[in-house]
Amino acid sequence: MSEKLFIKNGTLVDGSKANIHISDGVITAMDTADGVLNDERVIDAKDCILLPGLVDLHTHLREPGKESAETVLSGSQAAAKGGYVAVSAMANTTPVADNASVVEHVFRLGQKAGLVDVFPIGAVTQGLGGVNLADIGAMANSEAQVRVFSDDGHCVSDALVMRHALEYVKGFNGVIAQHAQEPALTKGSQMNEGIVSSQLGLKGWPAIAEEAIIARDILLADFLQARLHICHVTTAGGVEIIRWAKARGIQVTAEVTPHHLLLTDELARSYDAVYKVNPPLRTERDVMALREALAEGVIDIVATDHAPHGTESKECEWQEAAFGMIGLETALPIVNQTMVQTGLMNWEQVAMRMSKAPARIGQYYQHGRDLEVGSPAHITVMNPTATYRVDRDLVASRSRNTPFHGRELPGIITTTIFDGRVTFERSK
Amino acid sequence: MRHLLSIADLTKSDALSILNTAETLSRASDGPMKKLPTLRGRTIVNLFAEDSTRTRISFEAAAKRLSADVINFSAKGSSLSKGESLKDTAQTLQAMGADAVIIRHSASGAAHTLAQGQWMSGSVINAGDGTHEHPSQALLDAFTIRKHCAHGNDDLTGLRIAIVGDILHSRVARSNVLLLSMLGAHVVLVAPPTLLPIGVESWPVTISYDLDSVIESVDAVIMLRIQIERMTEMYLPSAGEYARFYGLNLDRLARMKTQSIVMHPGPMNRGLEISSESADSARSVIVEQVKNGVSVRMAILYLLLAGNQDLEVSL
Amino acid sequence: MSIALPAPDISRAITRIAHEICERNSGSQLVTLLGIPTRGAHLAQRLAAEIESITGNSVECGTLDITMHRDDLRLRAPRALAPTSIPPLGVEDRHVVLVDDVLFSGRTIRAALDALGEVGRPKTVQLAVLVDRGHRQLPIKADYVGKNLPTSPQQIIKVHLSELDGVDEVLLEEVAG
Numbered sequence: 039m040s041e042k043l044f045i046k047n048g049t050l051v052d053g054s055k056a057n058i059h060i061s062d063g064v065i066t067a068m069d070t071a072d073g074v075l076n077d078e079r080v081i082d083a084k085d086c087i088l089l090p091g092l093v094d095l096h097t098h099l100r101e102p103g104k105e106s107a108e109t110v111l112s113g114s115q116a117a118a119k120g121g122y123v124a125v126s127a128m129a130n131t132t133p134v135a136d137n138a139s140v141v142e143h144v145f146r147l148g149q150k151a152g153l154v155d156v157f158p159i160g161a162v163t164q165g166l167g168g169v170n171l172a173d174i175g176a177m178a179n180s181e182a183q184v185r186v187f188s189d190d191g192h193c194v195s196d197a198l199v200m201r202h203a204l205e206y207v208k209g210f211n212g213v214i215a216q217h218a219q220e221p222a223l224t225k226g227s228q229m230n231e232g233i234v235s236s237q238l239g240l241k242g243w244p245a246i247a248e249e250a251i252i253a254r255d256i257l258l259a260d261f262l263q264a265r266l267h268i269c270h271v272t273t274a275g276g277v278e279i280i281r282w283a284k285a286r287g288i289q290v291t292a293e294v295t296p297h298h299l300l301l302t303d304e305l306a307r308s309y310d311a312v313y314k315v316n317p318p319l320r321t322e323r324d325v326m327a328l329r330e331a332l333a334e335g336v337i338d339i340v341a342t343d344h345a346p347h348g349t350e351s352k353e354c355e356w357q358e359a360a361f362g363m364i365g366l367e368t369a370l371p372i373v374n375q376t377m378v379q380t381g382l383m384n385w386e387q388v389a390m391r392m393s394k395a396p397a398r399i400g401q402y403y404q405h406g407r408d409l410e411v412g413s414p415a416h417i418t419v420m421n422p423t424a425t426y427r428v429d430r431d432l433v434a435s436r437s438r439n440t441p442f443h444g445r446e447l448p449g450i451i452t453t454t455i456f457d458g459r460v461t462f463e464r465s466k
Numbered sequence: 467m468r469h470l471l472s473i474a475d476l477t478k479s480d481a482l483s484i485l486n487t488a489e490t491l492s493r494a495s496d497g498p499m500k501k502l503p504t505l506r507g508r509t510i511v512n513l514f515a516e517d518s519t520r521t522r523i524s525f526e527a528a529a530k531r532l533s534a535d536v537i538n539f540s541a542k543g544s545s546l547s548k549g550e551s552l553k554d555t556a557q558t559l560q561a562m563g564a565d566a567v568i569i570r571h572s573a574s575g576a577a578h579t580l581a582q583g584q585w586m587s588g589s590v591i592n593a594g595d596g597t598h599e600h601p602s603q604a605l606l607d608a609f610t611i612r613k614h615c616a617h618g619n620d621d622l623t624g625l626r627i628a629i630v631g632d633i634l635h636s637r638v639a640r641s642n643v644l645l646l647s648m649l650g651a652h653v654v655l656v657a658p659p660t661l662l663p664i665g666v667e668s669w670p671v672t673i674s675y676d677l678d679s680v681i682e683s684v685d686a687v688i689m690l691r692i693q694i695e696r697m698t699e700m701y702l703p704s705a706g707e708y709a710r711f712y713g714l715n716l717d718r719l720a721r722m723k724t725q726s727i728v729m730h731p732g733p734m735n736r737g738l739e740i741s742s743e744s745a746d747s748a749r750s751v752i753v754e755q756v757k758n759g760v761s762v763r764m765a766i767l768y769l770l771l772a773g774n775q776d777l778e779v780s781l
Numbered sequence: 782m783s784i785a786l787p788a789p790d791i792s793r794a795i796t797r798i799a800h801e802i803c804e805r806n807s808g809s810q811l812v813t814l815l816g817i818p819t820r821g822a823h824l825a826q827r828l829a830a831e832i833e834s835i836t837g838n839s840v841e842c843g844t845l846d847i848t849m850h851r852d853d854l855r856l857r858a859p860r861a862l863a864p865t866s867i868p869p870l871g872v873e874d875r876h877v878v879l880v881d882d883v884l885f886s887g888r889t890i891r892a893a894l895d896a897l898g899e900v901g902r903p904k905t906v907q908l909a910v911l912v913d914r915g916h917r918q919l920p921i922k923a924d925y926v927g928k929n930l931p932t933s934p935q936q937i938i939k940v941h942l943s944e945l946d947g948v949d950e951v952l953l954e955e956v957a958g
């Protein structure tokens with residue numbers, strides 16, 4: 039039985055003050071009076087924003103297969119520390135989550151950890167091979183009730199395979215989350231193709247390799263009347279295409295990562311592989327276009343693409359290094375810095391982009407609800423003006439590959455409440 | 467200067483001090499080649515994770531003329547080619563007491579990674595990293611051009627230098643563009659559009675797709691080696707077409723200015739980017755480049771290793 | 782700081798050394814002066830001019846950079862090389878007179894002997910210095926000395942020559958504190 043909680047003196051996303059009573063995993067009462075009840079544990083939310091618990095639609099938890107980099111438990115701990123109450127475990131594990139037994143295994147590991155809801159994402163194709171469809175229906179019907187399918191890490195590049203995937207998931211209102219990367223244009227690619235790559239002699243990764251797939255898949259989604267989700271959009275050109283599609287009423291949603299909202303390819307000049315990520319960091323112009331698109335809603339959500347890697351995968355030559363960065367613990371502060379403090383978004387929009395919209399896309403019905411009486415008690419408490427310095431040696435993730443090490447970030451997550459329980463509380 | 471990783475890290479006065487030191491050393495060695503005791507007791511490791519006999523033996527000759535102890539990690543025998551990490555190799559070299567590591571590696575940035583990893587305390591000298599840079603080659607090219615074309619000037623002000631060929635994949639081109647333009651030269655890159663990088667418009671150069679329109683006005687032309695693989699990778703239709711449009715043949719050689727010179731970093735594909743007659747002509751300083759390479763590398767080793775880098779530089 | 786050797790004394794010392802070199806080597810036909818950069822090179826040129834005015838014949842004069850042969854390179858910041866220029870007759874079977882401004886530990890001269898060994902095999906090697914300040918660390922002695930200047934090891938000798946410094950003088954500085 040979960041304990042009774044009383045959050046006092048918090049500020050809701052609309053700016054109003056609130057005191058919240060929680061019992062049995064549900065918000066039982068909200069009032070403006072500071073009236074703590076018997077046997078309630080008090081959480082002081084003075085100076086803090088109360089957000090509906092954050093939902094991540096793009097998380098690599100590495101279990102099964104690469105438990106040295108992350109496990110469902112350690113990833114859940116990192117998520118809770120970052121204010122998340124639900125994550126979506128990508129399918130590129132070993133073995134690949136392309137069948138019911140793997141997704142059920144991951145789902146149960148998530149339940150056992152009990153810190154966030156872990157919603158497995160199923161592979162689109164067998165073994166992420168891009169050729170034969172995975173056991174999509176079986177995964178949808180499993181205990182994990184998979185609704186989001188993705189070969190993330192790989193692009194479903196074959197147009198016919200993509201067509202059939204988009205069509206097939208319509209049967210249960212599923213969605214294909216595409217990692218948009220034309221393979222022929224990115225063979226051996228190491229970083230964004232442009233001025234910096236020309237000088238560093240690292241093989242370029244053209245923006246158009248991403249945009250060409252986005253355009254093709256949007257046309258397919260339109261033709262098939264299917265739902266398409268574009269993972270980690272990184273280019274100004276991609277934003278333009280999605281804006282066009284949305285104006286035409288095509289069922290496309292899109293995500294952006296926190297790192298693509300802040301970092302640029304200039305960082306590659308250090309040859310420090312912590313900045314090596316797929317899709318790559320782009321230019322300042324792209325970063326600005328992504329922020330604008332997120333504010334406007336052309337990009338629907340922020341997703342972390344949390345990608346843990348062991349030190350040995352990063353402490354090496356750039357071209358030998360693995361792609362990816364961890365991001366669960368820093369996502370909200372970075373959105374605060376890049377979107378709220380810049381005046382581009384208010385907290386209601388943050389709640390939309392980081393909780394409500396991702397829950398809607400993933401069909402996670404117990405998540406992304408307004409904080410009101412009767413809602414499940416998933417709450418993120420953050421002090422938006424306090425700052426902290428990121429230290430890779432103090433992360434909850436098993437891996438230390440954060441590109442933000444040493445940066446001063448605004449926004450300290452003080453408490454995370456999942457299902458009426460405190461899953462993270464910052465020590466004073 | 468503790469390391470030599472990239473021309474981009476050098477100031478003009480750093481570059482000139484290397485060239486001037488090389489000049490002094492090359493004059494001293496006009497007589498019989500004798501060993502200098504300067505680096506006696508210092509250990510220099512040639513870490514060549516990629517085959518390059520000529521660069522390796524040039525550095526080795528330079529190090530030995532300064533009496534350093536030289537250890538060779540060649541491509542075949544090297545632990546790097548067996549998948550050992552750069553970090554482990556660096557720690558091994560540190561344990562062996564290497565004062566400097568000269569690294570050739572197929573990965574762009576490998577020298578930076580080695581220098582910045584804090585795995586070893588010695589100097590790192592980049593002897594070519596992937597398609598990034600080859601600073602000692604650029605320095606020896608600048609040295610050679612200055613000797614022949616600069617009319618006694620310290621730098622290369624007013625000279626026009628063409629670099630012809632596979633700019634996209636050339637570390638020699640990247641280092642030369644930075645160095646030659648820093649020294650005041652006007653650099654013209656001549657290549658088919660497929661072999662020029664996206665982003666080249668940010669480089670301090672002029673671009674041309676037409677060798678014939680450039681060849682008559684240059685003081686020096688640097689012909690780059692073209693890899694046969696570029697044809698199968700669809701950068702070029704055929705070797706024959708490349709030679710016809712971008713090769714230095716007798717006809718083009720005849721149209722060059724009287725005092726101009728022909729250069730090539732080697733190894734050459736005779737008959738492809740350069741005809742045999744051009745390579746062996748009176749304009750060609752290709753063999754001299756090799757000789758100058760030893761003097762320039764002696765200068766680099768001297769300036770990086772002889773003094774105490776923790777003290778203020780007093781050049 | 783005091784002037785240990787004013788300009789007229791420097792000039793007299795050079796004249797005297799020039800005479801001594803000619804006496805000892807029976808004229809200057811077989812003499813080759815090699816100045817050690819930087820100030821030794823200028824002193825060698827002054828000596829050459831002086832010898833020419835004494836004998837009426839020109840004298841072989843060049844420079845010998847000893848940087849690459851120093852044993853204290855690692856104790857200092859990297860330094861630029863100075864040119865070595867050996868006069869046309871070379872050093873074989875010549876009386877080579879090394880010229881330097883200050884003789885102190887003797888290590889510079891040891892390096893010079895090594896550097897000279899790379900060039901050839903002179904009949905004799907002699908040493909001329911403007912100032913000998915003592916405190917030798919090696920068995921080296923000058924053949925021609927402008928002035929013996931007893932010093933403590935902590936003191937600093939500064940030689941200024943008009944070619945480089947606009948004035949001829951030798952200064953003796955006490956180290957502060």
Ligand SMILES: [Zn+2]
Nearest residue numbers: 190191217269
């Ligand atoms: Zn992806």
